[in-house]
Amino acid sequence: MISAVDFESVSRFLKLHSGLILGIDKQYLLESRLLPLLRKFELADFARMAAILREQPSGVIAEAVLEAMTTNESLFFRDKSPFEHFTKVMLPSLNATRRPGDPLRIWCAAASTGQEPYSIAMTLLENPHLTGGRRVEIVGTDLSGEVLERARSGRYTQFEVQRGMPVQLLLKYFEKDGDNWRVKPNLRSMVDYRKLNLLHNFSHLGAFDIVFCRNVLIYFDATTKRDILSRVARITRPDGYLLLGGAETVLGISDAFRSVPSQTGYYVPNVPAMAGV
Amino acid sequence: MKTCLVVDDSGVVRKVARRMLEDLSFSVTEAANGLEALAACDIALPDVILLDWNMPVVDGLGFLTQLRSLPAGLVPLVIFCSAENDLDHIATAIAAGANEYIMKPFDFDLLREKLEEVGALEKAVT
Structure with missing residues (x-):
């Protein structure tokens, strides 16, 4: 005790x-x-x-x-709905407004053991028409070097690979590795993992079109949440998107992002705050 | 109420699966091998079949192949549930018409997620 x-x-x-x-x-x-x-x-x-x-x-x-x-439990395709917003709203909209060939940049701000960034990468490979052949960069960051090592290795237990992931995707994107399973090299190479503490400056990451910042703000107090969200807004493109966890919101915490009428689960930058970007 | 046929030669596995499925509001029937399962399907096709691979008389793959060739045999959603955990077995099962594949051992959450995955269960609100 x-x-x-x-x-x-x-x-x-x-x-x-x-x-x-x-x-x-x-x-x-x-x-x-x-x-x-x-x-x-x-x-x-x-x-x-x-x-x-x-x-x-x-x-x-x-x-x-x-x-x-x-370190948190992490599932492939956790909650499903973020990935529906991703394929039904965000990618079509960004693909329509960006010039052909311009890359898209996606940030997973709490990459943990890699399930979320790899889920994003699989979604992109499964839906090539949504990005029109443009390059998509995925940056996965986490506070913990140990979990990032696991994420980079792409090794998961038999139990982990079954949580949230359709078996068809397991067949396509994983290979057996002893008793475990390992993400195939083509998928692993799609994610750039970097160690990062959200309390510290992260402007060096550059600008992003979509930010997955899921189930991490819950650990912070209101002041810290506001600070992180305002710094996230500064590196989110004006027509970009922010995704939070199922139990998280920006409402009443930060003006840097706003919700979209009749849509839940994702947010867009409050553009006046982005003037000049 | 949705129906699920649990096909496994282990009475313990059938009992555990039955309890989980009943908690998810399924009406459950059981078969101890592929032949018994075909007989059960002859009486009434279930909505979902949870299917072991290695069983005496007719194994899971043999059952699935025969099921899918029946009139209306494409209707039941089939989730393999086997200790066979290599790519070849999984690919073979999917090619034979399985909708999902659970590698044993499994727990309640995994079973629920796979049932959601194949559309046999409403997705839980998250």
């Missing part, structure tokens, strides 16, 4: 370095995620871990704690 004092200490560390807000009811989550690290680093107890986080907030253990706490 973690003591109240140590829980408070670890929570403060997480808030400061990842923006993650851990409710007081999340003791169980914290224990279940960090217990393996106690063993791995041969720490006597959570008190010792909390002390190390205070003394060496950018050390190896601190890094491992951040990774363990910010």
Whole structure:
């Protein structure tokens, strides 16, 4: 069991370095995620871990704690509806307004273990008519170097490849790799993975047409959410799109994006804020 | 109520699958091999068939091939549910007319997602 004092200490560390807000009811989550690290680093107890986080907030253990706490379950084609917006609204509209040959750029801001960027890549390959032969760049970023390594490797367990993905796509885009499955090289090469903390500057990523920022803002407080959304808006093209997770919204949080009448699940930049781009 | 025929030579698997399917509001019938399954389909075609591969008498692939050649045999949605987990088996099953393929072991969420995938179940609101 973690003591109240140590829980408070670890929570403060997480808030400061990842923006993650851990409710007081999340003791169980914290224990279940960090217990393996106690063993791995041969720490006597959570008190010792909390002390190390205070003394060496950018050390190896601190890094491992951040990774363990910010990694989420990820499914292929999670929630389905974002991918319907993607193929029915976003790609047709962008393909119609962009000059032939101009590339499209897509950012997965919480790429995690790669299921979302690979789902986007598969969707593009399955619907070549939607992009009219233009090049599509997919940039996948995540706070955690460890999950990005997994994403880059494209290796998934038998259980993971079945979650959310039609078997026809498994046959087309994956190969058997021992007991696991691996994304084929042509699909892997479509995604550029980079380590990135959303609390830090990300303007160097360049401008994007579509931003998937799903199920990551939920971890931040309102001020941090507003800050991230305004910086996302600055690198989203005026006629571009933002996709959030099913339980997330910009409403009441940020004016940088607005919803589209009679459409839910995606947002567009509030263009006046983009003047001059 | 939608109907599902569970075809598996393991009574335990049939029981587990039945419980999951009933939680998803399916009316469930069972068959212990492909021959029993063909007899069941002769009486009434189910909406969905959850189909094991390795079974005595007539195996899953043999059953599927015969089912798809029946009049109206294309109607049931067939989800293979097998411990055979290599590309060749999966590709063979799909070529023979399976709509989806579950590699065992499976759990409730996976079964629900595959049923949604083939359109046998309304997608859960997310």
